[in-house]
Amino acid sequence: YEFSGKSNISSILESVIDFLGSFPENDNINISSAVSYTATLDNKNNSFDFTANKVINTFRPNLYKQKRFFDYNDKLIKRNISYINNTNVSDIKDAQKISFKHIFTTLGFTEDEFVVKNSHQTSHNGISHIYMKQVVNGLEVSNGNLNINIDKFGNVMSLGSTFYKPPKIDTFNFHNINQLDKKKFINTWAVKNKPSSFVGLNTDNISQNSSKAHSEFEHVTVKKAVKIISKYLGQDVRFDIDGFANHESNDGYKDTFFNNKGASNLSIEDGVIRYNPKYMHLESGDIVPVWDLLLMQRLHVWNFFVSALNGDIVSITSWTSNASYRVYAFGTSDPSVTVRTLEVNPQNHIASPMGWHEPEDNPLAKTTYGNNALVQKYSADQELDNMYRPFSDNNEFDYRINLEGSPDTYINATLTNLFYIINMMHDLMYQYGFDEKSGNFQNDNYNKGGLDKDPVLAFADEPQNDGSAKFTTFSDGRMPILELSTFDGVPIRDISLDNDIIIHELTHGVSSRLVGGPSVDNCLDNPESMGMGEGWSDFVAIIVRVTQENTRNTEFILGQFSSGRNPRPYPYTTNPGANPATFDFLNDDEFKNEHGKGFVWATILYEMFWDLIKEHGFSEKLAEHDTTKGNVIALQIVIDAMKLHACNPDYIQARNDIITAYKNLPKGKNDCVIWKSFARRGLGTKAEILDTPNASGKTYIESTDVPARCDSSRFN
Structure with a gap:
């Protein structure tokens, strides 16, 4: 569809509405995605940006009242559990069997009412962690989560659940139906159910008159849901009827979603909308069928949940925290000869899918406090949460700096730079394999493996004033600590502005977690x-x-x-x-x-x-x-x-x-390329390390030899 002869926004939007409304409302339309974009018209007379001017507030159901948590270390609870296994758990499958039995017995759910999303066993303590999603009528409940922890003896340690406990309703079996056809359940759900059949759902806004309800309560298709979020954001939407035939994909975690045909499963392509039919557990305790819409734009990622009953937006989550940082850019080193730049949204959406900052409902969201790093000025007489951090209501961390002055005068710029470099390193190393399963540093691992609760805890301007920089790494699940002081001189230099040193220290954390595995300590201590x-x-x-x-x-x-x-x-x-350094220099x-x-x-x-x-x-x-x-x-x-x-x-x-x-x-x-590199610096094929009685205990014998198969003509 192309606009023709339209020269103002209202006319364009009218055309869009007319165009979208022309689609027949049935389940056979092969449109499974849409593009929402911000720049749609550029001609000699006009240039429009369809960027929303209003503030988009995020919200989601608060399931505090519905959440159930059992800590079986509590003796009273343990006495009331009908079984304790006391059986060794040899692998994660054993733990899953125990967890299933416990859920059946304690919570009353059956096996077709949940699915295991992720599970792993911690090697150093044998604890198995199993993460599940609730399933109703073959569809996941988006916020219906359950995690259960099993010790190495097969005992249930703890369980937390936001599962919806439904009354007995029509449970049509979707197990033998293609995943693509499940959307038909959502599209016809409200039409085939009379108001009296909305058992377990909030019916406050539903007329008690059946015929009136059917006329006023038309079901919401995915096209309508996309139009609703487009209007909410104040952005235009275009459906591509040629390229968006239903396309089912599975990501690396076996989650099924639908997107435009041929799009990369894990990439974030500007304007792509992924969607899935799901349920949402509401604060009232009811559930509602929803469209789970993930709108991926170059500078922002939104997750909308739109009711398939009436088109209400029941949840909005921002996966991006729009932020800018005036810093010494990643890849630069010396602030005395480097001009700071304003880096806008530098995060990698694969490595940091929710951005660098805390969710917006967290009071620390507007500070240097996020999923990968907690950065603050050190203060001996303050609790961690009260230590100083810069605050920016709009996430624009842009501060003046005068390197000739005292570090206290530019502490905001210092903390911003430190926060930026830590996060850039997190995202870079993620691309190279230092991810959740490998023991990286994150508060929330998004159920991707590894242990949570271990972002980098970084302190700037430690009081020693001796130029020290320290990185303390613990096993996976415990926060590493980065401590940076200032360097006494004229003027005093703040190490938190020296990217070389920050990256050097952070790499200690990477090597410590990877060598020997993330749960093993002391693998780099000789x-x-x-x-x-x-x-x-x-x-x-x-x-x-x-x-x-x-x-x-x-x-x-x-x-x-x-x-x-x-x-x-x-x-x-x-x-x-x-x-001139070679292997022999080690002597x-x-x-x-x-x-x-x-x-x-x-x-x-x-x-x-x-x-x-x-x-x-x-x-x-x-x-x-x-x-x-x-x-x-x-x-x-x-x-x-x-x-x-x-x-x-x-x-x-x-x-x-x-x-x-x-x-x-x-x-x-x-x-041979690498063999010659090593040989050139003395670590060739005949290099040796000998145990000797000298103070170091080692003698290093260098060699410039390469394997015979390596052509000597390519040595230099």
């Missing part, structure tokens, strides 16, 4: 592995700064802004004249501490980084995760190898795991 931990952190902090204009001979210095000097023995470069006293060992390891990795760029090319944006490019491949195989490493690996084991990780990539056929 001298070699601690040194490699420092090396990984330097490596990541440096490579995120590399641009198309740099070469392998460019010299990078880590953390120069804070200290005013190079804290490492040499700059990072592959030029041996500027950085020198200067390199026997963890930072010295780390410098050698990072130098070796940096050599590999540039050789892979030579082999595969360069991507200007690491976050785009183009695994055909050399710099992306380098970071990917370092992360992949961390997952392969045994607890407390040494340099040779780490080298071998990196090569294994490379060979398992589609582009990783020529591992």
Whole structure:
């Protein structure tokens, strides 16, 4: 459909309404999505933006009264449970069987009234966590959630539920019906039921006169639901009748949804609307059939639930917190020579689907307090919630800064920068495999695995004033702690503005969670592995700064802004004249501490980084995760190898795991590229680590040999 001869918004909207109204109202129309867009007309006379000017407030049913929680550590409750298993749980399937039996017995639900959405077993304590959704008439109840925890002996530890307890109603069996046909249940639900049949539903607004109810209470199709949210947002909508034939998809978590044909299951394409027929549990205790509409726009993602009975919007959730941050952009290092930029909505919607800030109904939503990071100025005499954070009612964190002044005078800018970098690192590492199941740092894991409640707890301007930066990592499920002080000098430098150091510290958290697994502590606590931990952190902090204009001979210095000097023995470069470090340097006293060992390891990795760029090319944006490019491949195989490493690996084991990780990539056929990188810095095939009686306990024998199959003509 095209607009013709329309020159003002009202005329255009009239045409849209007329056009949409021309569709026949039946269940055979093959339209399963729509596009809502903000710029629709651009000609010589007019240019319109259909961006809503009003504030869109989010809301959802409050199920506080309906929520049920059982903590079976309570002796009174335990005495009233008819069975306690005391049976070892060998795997998650055993735990699921126990949970099913408990739900049948205690809550009275049958197996066809819920579905397991996610489950996993924690290795260090054997506790199984099972997450379920309620199912009514073959459709999920969107906010009908149940989680149950089973200990390793098969005992139910706790259970929380917002399941709707229905009266006996018509339970038409959808199990043998194609998922695509389930929408017909929603489309005809109100028509085939008389008002007296709305058992368990809120009938306050339904006329008691059957004939009148049928005439006034027309069912709502998905097209109508899309029109309703379009009007609510103040945006235009266009149905594409050619491309939106019903298309069923399944995402990585086996959730079925419908979207426009050919769209990527996990991408967020501007204007796409995914939809699903579901139920919604209301505050009244009733349920209502709804359309679950996920509207994905470039700068915002909305989740609407529209009643299929009367078109009421019963819930709105924003998956995006519109925000801007004036910061030293990710990939820059020295604030003294870098101009800050205003970064608008920089979050990655896959890594941070609900954005970086708390939900809008949380009083801390307008501060540097979110799902991935809690950032505040350190205060010894304040509780955490009361520590200072910048507040922005419109999420515009844009503050002045004068680096010649005291850090207290620009604390808002400092905290904004720290919050931004932590979140950028979270989203970047997510792309490379540091996700929920791998033990990343999030308050809410969205039922994707791993343990929740562990965002990065970051404190700026710790009082030591000694230039210290610390990152403390616990096992998955406990918050890591990032502590940054200031660096005494003239003027005083605030480390929370030094992106090199922030990224270095955050990478400690990544390596600590990945090496040995997220639930295992102390897998980087011997001298070699601690040194490699420092090396990984330097490596990541440096490579995120590399641009198309740099070469392998460019010299990078880590953390120069804070200290005013190079804290490492040499700059990072592959030029041996500027950085001569090789594997043999580990025998020198200067390199026997963890930072010295780390410098050698990072130098070796940096050599590999540039050789892979030579082999595969360069991507200007690491976050785009183009695994055909050399710099992306380098970071990917370092992360992949961390997952392969045994607890407390040494340099040779780490080298071998990196090569294994490379060979398992589609582009990783020529591992000689990496062998030559390692050999050039002394970690070739004949390199050895010998136990000796000296103070360090190790002697490092370097080698420049490569496998015989590797062509020596490509060595340089």
